Amino acid sequence: MKRNHFLALGAAACAVLLSGAGPAQAQGAGAAHWPQRTVKLVVPFPPGGGTDAVARALAQQLAQRLGQPTVVDNKPGASTIIGTDSVVKAEPDGHTLLVSGSTSYTVNAALRPKLPYDPLKDLAPVGIVARAPLVLVVNASAPYKDLAALLGVAKAQPKAVHYATFGSGSAPHLVGALLEQAAGVRLQDVPYRGSAQAMIGLLGGEIQFAIDTVASAAPHVRAGKLRALAIAGNERARALPGVPTVVELQLPGAAFDGWYALAAPARTPAPVLAQLTKAVEASLREPHLQEQIRNQGMEPVFIGAQRMAAIMDDEIGRYRALAHRAQIVVD
Known part of the structure; x- marks a missing residue:
């Protein structure tokens, strides 16, 4: 009787161990076979x-x-x-x-x-x-040699400085709003359907500046058509290494990564x-x-x-x- 009792206890213990191991083994097996x-x-x-x-x-x-x-x-x-x-x-x-x-x-x-x-x-x-990274650019023929000059005009003439967005809530719109608050100025956003149209507007003098991806703006900067004033982020862009960030320009509140x-x-x-x-x-x-x-x-x-x-x-x-x-x- 004692022998049968111990055998029964052993079987029960094995069953508990196996039942406890089952889910873990199944989870491990599923992960091991991913992707299927x-x-x-x-x-x-x-x-x-x-x-x-x-x-x-x-x-x-x-x-x-x-x-x-x-x-x-x-x-x-x-x-x-x-x-x-x-x-x-x-x-x-x-x-x-x-x-x-x-x-x-x-x-x-x-x-x-x-x-x-x-x-x-x-x-x-x-x-x-x-x-x-995003970059703030102006027409190369514009009088703004740096971001401080552009913001100086915006501070003296609220809403007189226009910039391109891709619509309400787009990344350029958010950067513009951040820049307004960080610099204490008032800017006027102008919606365009995309980067290409915004660049046409900037080169044609419809707006004073644009905020676009480095990928879109860098070729125009290298060609001498645009001037880059600031990277709208915390780190410089490899494609435009000489352009300072808004953080370096003492406007950390305008950073958008x-x-x-x-x-x-x-x-x-x-x-x-x-x-x-x-x-x-x-x-x-x-x-x-x-x-x-x-x-x-x-x-x-x-x-x-x-x-x-x-x-x-x-x-x-x-x-x-x-x-x-x-x-x-x-x-």
Whole structure:
């Protein structure tokens, strides 16, 4: 009887151990076999732009490291909301990911109260993969030799200095509002449909300055058509190394750092996110990928999930307060 009793206890103990190990083994096995099919990078912009270029360059490297095809799926519309929402609602298994700029992660959440998702809760950050600096430029024939001269006119004549935006709540509009508050001036924003039209307006004298990506503005600066006054960020741009930042010019409140990042749907398993992070970080160490990103006027970086989440939280609060003070309204 004692022998049978001990055998029964032993069997019960084994059953408990096995039942306790089961879920952990299953989770480990699932992560070990990821990815099991094509990995899709959703880009909430049309093909051909900066976000698309970053995603396609990254997809090439990830395909090699993950051993599965990695494709770009362009889903533009509604200021990136359509594409972002499709990722939020995707199966959280690591096969559908978002590659987008800070608009999707922070600006929309700060300016649009009726978003169908909360990026802080519904996305799992993987990492920031590139910086996209903005630059403040004037016509090369303009009398403004530096930013102080331009702001001096704006202070003396409120609303007399006009600048280009890409619409209410666009990055140039936010930078302009930040500059107003940091310098204590009043500027007049003028909406254009895009960078090309804004450059035509600037070169034609319709506006006094524009705020655009370094990638778009640098060729005009090198050609002697535009003069760059300041980088609207915390770090200088490699493509325009001689141009100081607004921080260097004692206007830290005007800093706006554009960036591109990768995220997954919330509830994606932690082991899958860990493997993905490792693959992305390794990809960004590749000189070829770095060159591709720099050719777009951006700077390759890798800022991990924890820091990215902190940046998102900080920027949403900052831009929400800015929109309230500057009365920026986005439908």
